[in-house]
Each structure stands twice: as C-alpha cells, then as structure tokens.
Amino acid sequence: MAVQWIIVGIYALLVVVPAFLPPPARTAHIWTNLTLFAQFVFWGIWWPFVLVSMVMVGRLWCGVMCPEGALSETASRHGRGRSAPAWVKWKMWPFVAFVLTTVYGQMLSVYQYPKPALLILGGSTVAAIWIGYMYGRNKRIWCKYLCPVHGVFGLLSKLSPLHYRVDRAAWDDSTKPVARLNCAPIVPIRTMQGASTCHMCGRCAGFRDAVALSRRTPGSEIVHVAGSQTKPWETWLIVFGLLGVAAGAFHWASSPYYIAGKQAAAEWLVDKGVMWPITGHVPWWVLTNYPDLNDVMSPLDGAMLLTYLTFVALVFGGAIMVFLASAGRLLARPLGGATLGAVWRQRTHHLAQALIPIAGSIVFLGLLATTTSILKADGIRLTFMPTVENTVMAAAALWSVALAWRICGLYAGSRTRQIAATTLMLGAIGAGALAWALPY
Ligand code: SF4
Structure with missing residues (x-):
C-alpha cells in the first residue's frame, strides 16, 4: 500500500504540474525542467518498461503499483457499491478503448505536450475513480473491464514465466476455515489457469493451501490455455x-x-x-x-x-x-x-x-x-x-x-x-x- 500511495503522489505531480508551467526553453534539459522530465519519465521509461514488466513478472504493475487501480479501488471502498451494468461489461471495450486512446493521443501529440497528457492520463484517472465510486465494493471494475490498456497487459502477461498457480484438488480438499479474500479484479480464483486476468497482488497467496506463486515455461499459457x-x-x-x-x-x-x-x-x-x-x-x-x-x-x-x-x-x-x-x-x-x-x-x-x-x-x-x-x-x-x-x-x-x-x-x-x-x-x-x- 505504501508503494502504491507513493506512486500515486509522483504520478499526480508529474501529470498535473507540467500542464500549468510555461513551455520549456530551447536550452532546457530533462534534468533541469519538470515538463521535459515528466515527458521522459512517462513516455520514455514508464510506458515501455511497464510493457516489459508484463512479460517478465505478469501484471504486477496493475496489482501493486498502478495509481489508477489504487484510486479506483479506494473509491469503490467508499462508493455506491452498485453491480456493474451491461455497458461496462461490453466485451469489445479492451479493443475499442485501446484504439480510441491511441488515435486520440496521436491527434493531440500526447508524447510531446503536457496538456494532452493531463487530458488523456488525467481523464482516464478521473473515469477510473468515478467507475470505482459507482460500481463494486473494494473492487477494480475499471481495471477489469474499461482500462484502455488492460487488454494489452492481459495479452503480454500470458508470456510471463511467473503466475499464481491454483491446485484445484488441494483447494477442494482444504479443511481450513473459509477466510474472506478480496480479489480486487474479481478473478474466479478456483478455476484460474493463467496470468492474464490476475493482477499479481498476492492477496490469495497460500489461500486454502492451494494458491502459490509459481514458475512456468514462458508462453505455455498461449499454447495450453488460450485455446x-x-x-x-x-x-x-x-x-x-x-x-x-x-x-x-x-x-x-x-x-x-x-x-x-x-x-x-x-x-x-x-x-x-x-x-x-x-x-x-x-x-x-x-x-x-x-x-x-x-x-x-x-x-x-x-x-x-x-x-x-x-x-x-x-x-x-x-x-x-x-x-x-x-x-x-x-x-x-x-x-x-x-x-x-x-x-x-x-x-x-x-x-x-x-x-x-x-x-x-x-x-x-x-x-x-x-x-x-x-x-x-x-x-x-x-x-x-x-x-x-x-x-x-x-x-x-x-x-x-x-x-x-x-x-x-x-x-x-x-x-x-x-x-x-x-x-x-x-x-x-x-x-x-x-x-x-x-x-x-
Ligand atoms: S487472483 Fe490472487 S493474486 Fe491475482 S489479483 Fe486476484 S487476489 Fe491478487
């Protein structure tokens, strides 16, 4: 939680503040100007290496570090707690939201200027908080259905050598008293076979002596589960x-x-x-x-x-x-x-x-x-x-x-x-x- 809130603070600083600063001077550098620094951090480091992290360790970013996920879950803790309506669960959102965000980002030159970054990243964050406030209780409805990159992250995490493996027999045989478990992205853990929907938050590790962080052959989910x-x-x-x-x-x-x-x-x-x-x-x-x-x-x-x-x-x-x-x-x-x-x-x-x-x-x-x-x-x-x-x-x-x-x-x-x-x-x-x- 501490890591998540530190990232929320850094994210807010780097998204919001540059949009209200004057454009960088021609002589400015990444290390002397906040706007250029934020541009480099977001598009030069954050984005490409979040993608790499999906292939290396699954969706650990989503579960432990993503500021939007943390804010959406927090809002849902105090919100209306309604069940997600059909339009939120529309299956094509991962494709449509990704395409719309990509195209709109190019129209505004989001990689170059702070105001479009604030509009697109900040707008997405506001939407995540609103969806969290309206739907679910302690859940990440936004992340599961609407986040513009959740589809891409889910695909890449199938390549990861790490996942939470569920031993179905151990689950069914477990005599442990049933404890409460909050899986924020609402993964059906008992039948979970891959890593694409799991946010690697670790909350279910050891649950019923049946869930454990495990190694696997990279890409095995694509061959043996995706079909x-x-x-x-x-x-x-x-x-x-x-x-x-x-x-x-x-x-x-x-x-x-x-x-x-x-x-x-x-x-x-x-x-x-x-x-x-x-x-x-x-x-x-x-x-x-x-x-x-x-x-x-x-x-x-x-x-x-x-x-x-x-x-x-x-x-x-x-x-x-x-x-x-x-x-x-x-x-x-x-x-x-x-x-x-x-x-x-x-x-x-x-x-x-x-x-x-x-x-x-x-x-x-x-x-x-x-x-x-x-x-x-x-x-x-x-x-x-x-x-x-x-x-x-x-x-x-x-x-x-x-x-x-x-x-x-x-x-x-x-x-x-x-x-x-x-x-x-x-x-x-x-x-x-x-x-x-x-x-x-
Ligand atoms: S399945 Fe377990 S590790 Fe994955 S998101 Fe749910 S609680 Fe976290």
Whole structure:
C-alpha cells in the first residue's frame, strides 16, 4: 500500500504540474525542467518498461503499483457499491478503448505536450475513480473491464514465466476455515489457469493451501490455455489494434506514404479552391495546435492521420486475418458436437495468440523510439538503438514462429499438416513485421 500511495503522489505531480508551467526553453534539459522530465519519465521509461514488466513478472504493475487501480479501488471502498451494468461489461471495450486512446493521443501529440497528457492520463484517472465510486465494493471494475490498456497487459502477461498457480484438488480438499479474500479484479480464483486476468497482488497467496506463486515455461499459457478460452476481442486487439493501428501510430509522421497522400490531397483541394482544410486551426484538444512552437495540425493533417491509420489497420490486419483463417481452416475438422465453422473459428483465434510476441514488440519499439528521440533532443545519442530494434524484432518474430509451431502441433494430426499450417502462419508473422517496417 505504501508503494502504491507513493506512486500515486509522483504520478499526480508529474501529470498535473507540467500542464500549468510555461513551455520549456530551447536550452532546457530533462534534468533541469519538470515538463521535459515528466515527458521522459512517462513516455520514455514508464510506458515501455511497464510493457516489459508484463512479460517478465505478469501484471504486477496493475496489482501493486498502478495509481489508477489504487484510486479506483479506494473509491469503490467508499462508493455506491452498485453491480456493474451491461455497458461496462461490453466485451469489445479492451479493443475499442485501446484504439480510441491511441488515435486520440496521436491527434493531440500526447508524447510531446503536457496538456494532452493531463487530458488523456488525467481523464482516464478521473473515469477510473468515478467507475470505482459507482460500481463494486473494494473492487477494480475499471481495471477489469474499461482500462484502455488492460487488454494489452492481459495479452503480454500470458508470456510471463511467473503466475499464481491454483491446485484445484488441494483447494477442494482444504479443511481450513473459509477466510474472506478480496480479489480486487474479481478473478474466479478456483478455476484460474493463467496470468492474464490476475493482477499479481498476492492477496490469495497460500489461500486454502492451494494458491502459490509459481514458475512456468514462458508462453505455455498461449499454447495450453488460450485455446480453451478463446476471446474474439483478443484477436481484434492483436491483429487490428496492435499490428494495425498501433504500428501505424508509431510511424505515420515519417511515412513517405502519409506525406505523399497528404500532398496529393492538398493539391486537389487547392485546385478546387477549398483552402480551409489546409489553413484552418482547431483547439489543441481536438488536434495539435501550438503556433508559438511551429507545431500545428490542420484539419487536412487530422483527416490524413485517420485515413493512414485506417489504411494500415485494414491492409495489414486484413492480410494477417487471411493467413490466420487459412491456417485455422487447415487445422479444423468437425469435432464432437462442434460444427466445422465453430472449430475453424476456435483454431483461428488460438493461432492469433501466437502473434502476441511480435505485436507486443511493435508497441515496445514504438515507445523506445520516443525514448531515443527525447534523449537525442538532449544531446544524448543512442547509436546502438537500430541494432537493439532489429534484435528485439527478430527475437519476437522467432518466438511467434515457435508458438505457432506448437499450436499447430496440437491440432494438425500429421507433421505435413503442421508444417503447412506453420508456413501460413509465417505469412501472418511476416505481415506483422512489415507493418512495423513500412516506413523503412
Ligand atoms: S487472483 Fe490472487 S493474486 Fe491475482 S489479483 Fe486476484 S487476489 Fe491478487
């Protein structure tokens, strides 16, 4: 609890105060200016390494350190205590909230300026507190259903070598008097098989002599658990959210396709005599608008940004889905009472899980590019970064191939079919890598 409240204090300081300070002088540095320091801490360290922590230790960040989770749970302790309504439990929220936040963040240049950071991060915190106040008692309804990154964190934590393992037999045989246990993200602990919904808070450790922090083979949850708990929203998040919208969001500004498209649209508008989309300004909370810093997005810029992100998501996400569905079809046969279509869908969703390493690495590398550019602006050049980026991407792609091979092996029935399905998966993994490499 002490750690959580210290982080809440630091978070509030770094989110709120810079938004009310004057813009940093040209000579300012990370170590001399709070705005630059907060920018570096949030986007250069906090975000990329929270993602890494998911792969290393599961959702420990969520359970022990996240300020929004702590505030939401505290609000729910003193709030109305209502049960969560159907709209809160809508299954597509993890995908929709992630995409909306990513796109809105790009429209406002959230990585560069403190006011958008306050609006987006602070707005999310206010929403978390409100949801906590309204729904649940001592619970984290926000974290379980609505947090814009809970889907991404849940996916990455499936790769973690640590989890809370539940021994079902020991649970059922336990003669200990039933103690009260508050699992804030409302995980059905007795039947819990993986780490993706667990916040690693440790409150259930030792419960009924059946729950223990345990090691496992990294990625084993993806191969052995994810197939029996397929969730279509996870496929949407991996394929169109991370490998589509997020990949585009990290490289749109430097993409020659974006620049060429914008130029062509501008020429067409000039020919038609329609100038307002090129010269118009809108408030900073709609599109980036800092004329004093020579940084303004016109309505045309905004429209082209949305077009580019949609284009990347549809082209790369669409190609990946074709490969996934083809591999899924190869591995599908009518089974028991299940129709061919149902088995095909299950195989396809399970195969999509193999793309988690490459999807996670795209977001990590995108944020690492922010780290590099912030440090570069301060005169610190990390010349080894291209090597790091290529190594991370190659390792993630190999990990995805290994997972695809193992998943295909579960259903193939023959080595030839396993090789054929894995070959199709190479197409999906290659398309994912290409989405990242597009501007290069
Ligand atoms: S399952 Fe246990 S460790 Fe995980 S969030 Fe619930 S109480 Fe905490």
